[in-house]
Amino acid sequence: AQSVTQLGSHVSVSEGALVLLRCNYSSSVPPYLFWYVQYPNQGLQLLLKYTSAATLVKGINGFEAEFKKSETSFHLTKPSAHMSDAAEYFCAVSGLNTGGFKTIFGAGTRLFVKA
């Protein structure tokens, strides 16, 4: 079965600093990988997705993630944090190996941005 593990339930960075949120996946077949973001009192929205094309994926708001098969990782980065990036971020995996078309989510990482 496929699964995702997000390392660190909370990450705190200063405004302008690099953001790095870690995600490792487990899959016996090439997965489809996603990052979703949840702002306070809002629904989850897609940040970016990997679907076996380019391994470096660019998303909204300056975020990007790199698929590394050898490390089974899909870490999310942003060069310079902004206060508005404070939110909860979820890594997710889907594909035929999840059993049909469901998407499995990690436990989430809450990002705090300090002024």
Add this chain to the structure above:
Amino acid sequence: DTGVSQDPRHKITKRGQNVTFRCDPISEHNRLYWYRQTLGQGPEFLTYFQNEAQLEKSRLLSDRFSAERPKGSFSTLEIQRTEQGDSAMYLCASSVSGLAGANVLTFGAGSRLTVL
């Protein structure tokens, strides 16, 4: 397109009562998903529909939970004889059929259930 709508946004009920949540997906989306999210956790898959057919149910979904999507449009999630452990945010999402497994989910704002 108004996105995915969920109703009610908040529900407080007493243990043992039945509750029903409604989800209206994006009209062009033929797949509809229900997830449950508790504090500090990611969304947990409950069930999903393709059109009106319920194709998969999680083991998390006990006999007290039932979901329907009668005409392939809106869906309802009913919880019978609620328990305090059912307190959570119930999320609905929809997607279109596309590249196998590469569903991009559009989520509603959720329905928060509190069982007293």
